Amino acid sequence: IPGLSESRPPPVIRYNMNNITATADPEGNRENILLLTPMARFYPEYWANLLRLTYPHELITLGFILPKTKEGNEATAALQKQIAKTQRHGPARDRFRSIVILRQDDEPALASQDEGERHKLANQKARRAVMARARNALLFTTLGPDASWVLWLDADIVETPPSLIQDLAGHDRAVLAPNCFQRYYDEETRRAEERPYDFNNWQDSEVAQKLAGAMGRDDILLEGYREMPTYRALMAYMAQEGKDEKFEVPLDGVGGTALLVKADVHRDGAMFPPFAFYNLIETEGFAKMAKRLGWQPYGLPNYKVYHYNE
Amino acid sequence: IPGLSESRPPPVIRYNMNNITATADPEGNRENILLLTPMARFYPEYWANLLRLTYPHELITLGFILPKTKEGNEATAALQKQIAKTQRHGPARDRFRSIVILRQDDEPALASQDEGERHKLANQKARRAVMARARNALLFTTLGPDASWVLWLDADIVETPPSLIQDLAGHDRAVLAPNCFQRYYDEETRRAEERPYDFNNWQDSEVAQKLAGAMGRDDILLEGYREMPTYRALMAYMAQEGKDEKFEVPLDGVGGTALLVKADVHRDGAMFPPFAFYNLIETEGFAKMAKRLGWQPYGLPNYKVYHYNE
Numbered sequence: 019i020p021g022l023s024e025s026r027p028p029p030v031i032r033y034n035m036n037n038i039t040a041t042a043d044p045e046g047n048r049e050n051i052l053l054l055t056p057m058a059r060f061y062p063e064y065w066a067n068l069l070r071l072t073y074p075h076e077l078i079t080l081g082f083i084l085p086k087t088k089e090g091n092e093a094t095a096a097l098q099k100q101i102a103k104t105q106r107h108g109p110a111r112d113r114f115r116s117i118v119i120l121r122q123d124d125e126p127a128l129a130s131q132d133e134g135e136r137h138k139l140a141n142q143k144a145r146r147a148v149m150a151r152a153r154n155a156l157l158f159t160t161l162g163p164d165a166s167w168v169l170w171l172d173a174d175i176v177e178t179p180p181s182l183i184q185d186l187a188g189h190d191r192a193v194l195a196p197n198c199f200q201r202y203y204d205e206e207t208r209r210a211e212e213r214p215y216d217f218n219n220w221q222d223s224e225v226a227q228k229l230a231g232a233m234g235r236d237d238i239l240l241e242g243y244r245e246m247p248t249y250r251a252l253m254a255y256m257a258q259e260g261k262d263e264k265f266e267v268p269l270d271g272v273g274g275t276a277l278l279v280k281a282d283v284h285r286d287g288a289m290f291p292p293f294a295f296y297n298l299i300e301t302e303g304f305a306k307m308a309k310r311l312g313w314q315p316y317g318l319p320n321y322k323v324y325h326y327n328e
Numbered sequence: 329i330p331g332l333s334e335s336r337p338p339p340v341i342r343y344n345m346n347n348i349t350a351t352a353d354p355e356g357n358r359e360n361i362l363l364l365t366p367m368a369r370f371y372p373e374y375w376a377n378l379l380r381l382t383y384p385h386e387l388i389t390l391g392f393i394l395p396k397t398k399e400g401n402e403a404t405a406a407l408q409k410q411i412a413k414t415q416r417h418g419p420a421r422d423r424f425r426s427i428v429i430l431r432q433d434d435e436p437a438l439a440s441q442d443e444g445e446r447h448k449l450a451n452q453k454a455r456r457a458v459m460a461r462a463r464n465a466l467l468f469t470t471l472g473p474d475a476s477w478v479l480w481l482d483a484d485i486v487e488t489p490p491s492l493i494q495d496l497a498g499h500d501r502a503v504l505a506p507n508c509f510q511r512y513y514d515e516e517t518r519r520a521e522e523r524p525y526d527f528n529n530w531q532d533s534e535v536a537q538k539l540a541g542a543m544g545r546d547d548i549l550l551e552g553y554r555e556m557p558t559y560r561a562l563m564a565y566m567a568q569e570g571k572d573e574k575f576e577v578p579l580d581g582v583g584g585t586a587l588l589v590k591a592d593v594h595r596d597g598a599m600f601p602p603f604a605f606y607n608l609i610e611t612e613g614f615a616k617m618a619k620r621l622g623w624q625p626y627g628l629p630n631y632k633v634y635h636y637n638e
């Protein structure tokens with residue numbers, strides 16, 4: 019940020035929040051998108067997918083937060099290389115409006131980023147608290163007065179429809195999650211298949227409510243662990259082949275792999291609790307907080323995005 | 329915000345959060361202060377007091393949020409007039425780094441801003457939820473990557489020591505509240521006197537804990553109402569004449585009349601809950617949230633700032 023010269027008066031910016039709309043036609047209304055990605059590893063496929071997004075890039079600001087680990091340093095270097103390519107040397111239509119890169123200041127709770135290690139139940143609370151703090155730091159630091167929407171997109175989402183932003187915003191929902199799947203090669207059928215990946219998009223169940231009720235205030239209920247069956251209705255399992263991509267379901271918990279949020283939901287105060295909030299944490303706690311603020315989250319069982327397969 | 333020309337590549341900003349310090353010597357370390365004020369009325373004394381602050385103004389960014397009411401329109405006009413005077417025509421050392429003015433987009437729950445009406449118990453929950461949303465909108469929208477500290481200062485704080493920022497930051501606390509008093513003319517003694525004003529700075533009591541325990545999850549416990557005695561230890565009553573201004577007490581609830589917060593506390597996710605959070609709301613809920621994130625709030629019983637007397 020440049021120093022202010024004595025001759026030029028310092029900037030005074032006035033924003034009428036009524037004029038910052040978030041509508042079903044964001045492109046027509048020239049609405050700004052803040053696309054936020056917490057990033058531990060850089061995947062070229064993630065960047066290639068970003069470049070393919072057809073929403074006008076001059077309306078997209080990118081924000082990244084990377085940990086201060088060896089892995090984070092490598093990812094930062096790789097990211098900066100691609101940014102320089104796109105922003106300096108790429109075609110004008112590829113260039114994003116602006117880009118912010120934050121380096122986290124606290125150490126992540128877990129050094130290993132291996133998928134098996136990450137998903138161990140015992141590691142989840144500490145890990146998700148670290149993730150929540152990283153998401154909050156990124157959000158609080160980058161959300162300015164002119165963003166209409168915040169698109170959360172994990173660094174390992176390597177494939178989305180190019181019209182992702184228009185498609186999601188078209189639903190005009192305060193919080194909306196597509197269904198996150200993973201492609202894999204099935205050794206038995208010898209075919210390319212896909213399977214559900216993100217189990218944090220769910221509708222609550224009585225069993226889960228009772229489990230939570232019996233827990234201490236600081237305990238958290240996690241999804242996708244055999245040791246703790248919740249009988250929640252997972253959006254991951256609601257996908258129906260060939261069915262309407264626009265089909266919506268209300269959700270009580272959401273994941274962060276891909277999530278479109280009206281900026282006003284965050285401005286109202288909805289963040290990612292790094293502590294147990296109604297026995298929920300991070301993105302799932304965010305869904306609960308959005309609900310308490312009067313914003314109902316929804317999901318799209320048949321609209322898919324794809325997670326990298328390690 | 330100016331459009332980006334095709335010839336100049338869009339800005340890429342990199343921040344190492346480790347380098348954004350918040351220390352006991354903010355002036356020496358050139359730390360940026362974000363001074364945030366929700367404003368329903370404009371008082372010339374508030375602005376005059378701001379101008380008297382000795383912390384280098386070129387390190388202070390001001391952020392305001394005003395309601396979209398007739399009163400809010402008048403306050404905005406008055407504020408803008410003073411800003412123009414200071415920023416365009418005033419001496420260079422008076423000018424602040426930059427200024428953001430937000431106009432709220434939702435209607436406040438109460439039209440009347442009369443002190444008696446405002447303080448009625450029945451009105452408090454809705455009113456404080458509105459205030460919490462206004463504070464969050466202001467915070468989420470103005471906190472950038474380079475702020476070290478956030479100073480919350482209400483629009484009706486008309487007198488503080490000129491060294492307020494240095495004095496408070498000198499304690500190097502994550503969250504620190506001075507004691508907010510009000511000057512008045514005592515008809516009996518015929519002398520200028522002062523009395524406590526902000527009752528939201530307190531230490532918890534067993535009675536209050538029990539009251540909260542018996543309440544529903546959505547109910548809130550309020551301070552300073554005879555109908556609901558909490559027996560909390562109020563900082564307002566801890567002031568001792570002529571005693572050490574640096575004397576600190578730990579707090580469980582804080583007010584927002586004047587409050588210095590390390591920006592990282594907010595970046596971690598601490599906001600002003602517009603809903604019951606541990607049966608607390610707004611600034612008191614914020615204190616609880618800061619604590620849950622590992623940041624202990626403190627107060628200065630003998631260090632005073634003064635609220636306007638209507």
Ligand SMILES: Nc1nc2c(ncn2[C@@H]2O[C@H](COP(=O)(O)OP(=O)(O)O)[C@@H](O)[C@H]2O)c(=O)[nH]1
Nearest residue numbers: 056057058059083084085126136152172173174
């Ligand atoms: N800033 C930051 N990002 C992280 C950290 N750990 C993981 N991430 C990123 O956060 C997102 C979610 O993490 P990931 O490990 O993929 O979670 P999973 O796919 O749900 O197991 C991905 O974009 C990661 O690159 C961390 O410690 N700091």
Ligand SMILES: Nc1nc2c(ncn2[C@@H]2O[C@H](COP(=O)(O)OP(=O)(O)O)[C@@H](O)[C@H]2O)c(=O)[nH]1
Nearest residue numbers: 366367368369393394395436446462482483484
């Ligand atoms: N933006 C905004 N500010 C408000 C609103 N109501 C009050 N304020 C401001 O918020 C602060 C606290 O409100 P105030 O009415 O003084 O509360 P009290 O002194 O605790 O009774 C003051 O700076 C007010 O000017 C509102 O509806 N919107």
Ligand SMILES: [Mn+2]
Nearest residue numbers: 172174275325
């Ligand atoms: Mn992942």
Ligand SMILES: [Mn+2]
Nearest residue numbers: 482484585635
């Ligand atoms: Mn006041």
